[in-house]
Amino acid sequence: MKIITVSGPPSSGKTAIILQIVKYFRDKNMKVGVAKFDCLTTEDDKVYDNAGIPVLTGISGNVCPDHYYVASIIPCAQWGEKLKLDVLILESAGLCNRCSPHMERIAAV
Numbered sequence: 001m002k003i004i005t006v007s008g009p010p011s012s013g014k015t016a017i018i019l020q021i022v023k024y025f026r027d028k029n030m031k032v033g034v035a036k037f038d039c040l041t042t043e044d045d046k047v048y049d050n051a052g053i054p055v056l057t058g059i060s061g062n063v064c065p066d067h068y069y070v071a072s073i074i075p076c077a078q079w080g081e082k083l084k085l086d087v088l089i090l091e092s093a094g095l096c097n098r099c100s101p102h103m104e105r106i107a108a109v
């Protein structure tokens with residue numbers, strides 16, 4: 001399973017881009033899922049669900065969103081493996097421009 005991280009400020013078009021990326025992989029008969037992180041609330045799960053994309057949502061609540069994200073990578077990957085995804089896309093919370101939770105050797109947008 002390949003992992004791609006997509007991060008950026010609020011309402012910068014992360015979900016819009018991910019929907020296009022998913023189309024690209026689906027055209028190649030690849031199974032794609034998305035894990036969406038946010039701080040308090042998100043409607044993105046409905047968008048992905050409506051598009052028939054398996055989605056997992058993580059809300060950091062009163063935990064630092066960056067730490068929550070890092071601590072959630074392994075459970076998200078396990079979820080993706082369980083669903084036999086070819087590609088797992090991680091959409092970050094829309095935080096400030098400082099936030100770019102990318103990992104070495106993992107494709108990042």
Ligand SMILES: Nc1nc2c(ncn2[C@@H]2O[C@H](COP(=O)(O)OP(=O)(O)OP(=O)(O)O)[C@@H](O)[C@H]2O)c(=O)[nH]1
Pocket residue numbers: 008009010011012013014015016017044093094
């Ligand atoms: N004009 C224009 N609008 C866009 C474009 N991409 C996204 N939008 C609109 O901008 C708004 C936010 O886009 P999203 O893709 O939801 O942004 P996001 O970064 O996922 O937002 P959060 O997950 O809430 O941080 C939506 O109303 C989109 O329809 C674009 O390329 N051009």
Ligand SMILES: [Mg+2]
Pocket residue numbers: 014015016044091
């Ligand atoms: Mg989004």
